[in-house]
Amino acid sequence: MTLQPIALDPELDLVFERIVAVPSSQVWRAWTEPDLLKQWFTPAPWRTTLAELDVRPGGGFRTVMEGPNGERNDSTGCYLEVIPGKRLVWTDALSPGFRPSAQAFMTGIVQFTDVDGGTRYTAIARHANVATKKQHEDMGFHHGWGAALDQLVALMRG
Numbered sequence: 001m002t003l004q005p006i007a008l009d010p011e012l013d014l015v016f017e018r019i020v021a022v023p024s025s026q027v028w029r030a031w032t033e034p035d036l037l038k039q040w041f042t043p044a045p046w047r048t049t050l051a052e053l054d055v056r057p058g059g060g061f062r063t064v065m066e067g068p069n070g071e072r073n074d075s076t077g078c079y080l081e082v083i084p085g086k087r088l089v090w091t092d093a094l095s096p097g098f099r100p101s102a103q104a105f106m107t108g109i110v111q112f113t114d115v116d117g118g119t120r121y122t123a124i125a126r127h128a129n130v131a132t133k134k135q136h137e138d139m140g141f142h143h144g145w146g147a148a149l150d151q152l153v154a155l156m157r158g
Contacts, residue, residue: 003083003086003087003111003113006109006111006122006124008124009126011130011133012126012127012128012129012130012133013124013125013126013127013133014124014125014127014133014136014137014141014142015122015123015124015125016122016123016124016141016142016145016146016149017120017121017122017123018120018121018146018149019115019117019118019119019120019121020118020119020121020149020152020153021117021118021153021157022118022119022152022153022156022157023114023118023119024085024086024112024113024114024118024119025085026156027112027119027121027152027156028084028085028086028112029156030152030155030156031088031110032053032055032088033053034051034052034053035051036155037051037053037063038050038051039151039155040148040151040152040154040155041063041065041148041151042065042148043143043144043147043148043151044147044151045067045068046065046066046067046068046071047065047066048063048064048065049064049065049066050062050063050064051063054079054096055079055082055088056079056082057079057080057081057082058078058079058096058097058098059078059079059082059096060076060077060078060079060095060096060097061075061076061077061078061079061090062074062075062076063075075092076092076095076101077090077091077092077093077094077095077101078090078091078094078095078096078097078098078099080094080107085112086111086112086113087109087110087111087112088108088109088110089107089108089109090107090108091104091106091107091108092104092105092106093107104128105127105132105136106125106126106127106132106136107125107126108123108124108125108126109122109123109124109126110122110123110124111123111124121149123145123149125141
């Protein structure tokens with residue numbers, strides 16, 4: 001199956017891409033199995049303490065991330081596109097069943113492409129405006145997504 005290319009807007013989208021030495025089937029599992037997601041999703045010293053995933057278009061997700069000083073981030077949203085083993089698209093602009101949510105931060109896309117020796121991992125964070133993109137960038141998008149991916153690779157290789 002050939003995936004449709006993803007159009008990017010450099011004004012509003014953040015992109016993280018890396019080739020990892022893990023098969024795409026394992027990367028997919030890490031993203032779609034709650035017990036696995038909890039082990040790698042949040043860059044240490046933060047932890048993901050809850051992961052509820054209904055991985056289908058219109059299905060909901062909820063993650064709770066907790067920081068070392070008692071910080072807590074509870075995130076909910078809705079899957080928009082699910083192409084098994086290849087791509088997940090989700091947003092916090094919608095709740096399960098495609099119901100509008102009260103507040104939106106981003107739409108996320110992760111795509112997994114088989115390459116020699118592993119997987120090309122592409123993560124895209126789409127934002128509604130430049131200010132939200134900058135906020136995400138200032139929060140450490142590239143470092144955080146890279147650290148989380150390192151944890152995913154260590155988990156799946158270990």
